[in-house]
Amino acid sequence: MSDEDGLELTEENARVPRLGEIGLENFPPYLMNRIMGRYNAALRDEMGKLGLTTPKMRTLAVLSVLDGLLIRDLAIYAVVETSTLSRALDALERDGLVQRVTDREDSRAVRIHLTSKGRETHDMLWPHLATAYQQMFRGISEADQRAFVATLQAILKNVRKHPI
Template identity: 85%
Template sequence: MSETDGQDLMEENTRVPRLGEIGLENFPPYLMNRIMGRYNAVLRDEMAHLGLTTPKMRTLAVLSVIDGILIRELAIYAVVETSTLSRALDALERDGMVRRVSDKEDSRAVRIHLTEKGRETHEMLWPHLAGVYRQMFKGISDAEQRAFVATLQTILKNVRKHPI
């Protein structure tokens, strides 16, 4: 958050409660970090078994939906720093899971494509991803899930820096 964003927030609310008043269990950023930390921890063993790290897994997941994406866009969708993504792509390419192709319209730009091996690896991991997803939403109705996702999409629009 920039200084201006913080000032805007202070102007909208004359008194913002302190974290101690809100409590960690009522502070959404804390809850989201804990949830994603558990999500990644639960998947870590299966990812390691497939030779994947979290950045590699996120890369394969994004490419399974949006193949041939530009590297700069892949970094945004995979929520991975560019330097970390670069190392992950080097390893995935070395392992035959992705291939780089120069963009036809901009020779400086590179698109990343999922290979058959990369797709197969993602398909092996998918049942584990889906299982953790089901566990996360156990006891939550379809309507509550849709409302939750809609809220997350609105939050993302409020905080994002990129149009994607």
């Protein structure tokens, strides 16, 4: 038997504790949302100075590592809805930070590339991203950080809908 999301209901998970029983401070999705909310808030002023929003910043960050992605893949990596990404790309292109290039193999597909100005903008933001990242892990051993990242990777593998 399955629920409406297609999750298999078994005797083992039929009686899952309610959120009130678990408590917000023990519920990982809540904790992850709080952490990312604080991370984004810590960067908001610096992003604003560069004319960036969170979707624009994520786009530049992903392209700084994986330049030339197809729009659909960029949306997945940047964790941005396609419609939001489309608006962000329009603004980033208008500001000269990214360039749309028709795919060589499929003329219907478009790849997104960072321009030199886009790379410079990301490079200006990077120290602030790195500081926020370091603050998150202050007082946490390297071994615990590696274990945490491995756990996050396993969770992502369990929940992802795309091969990337």
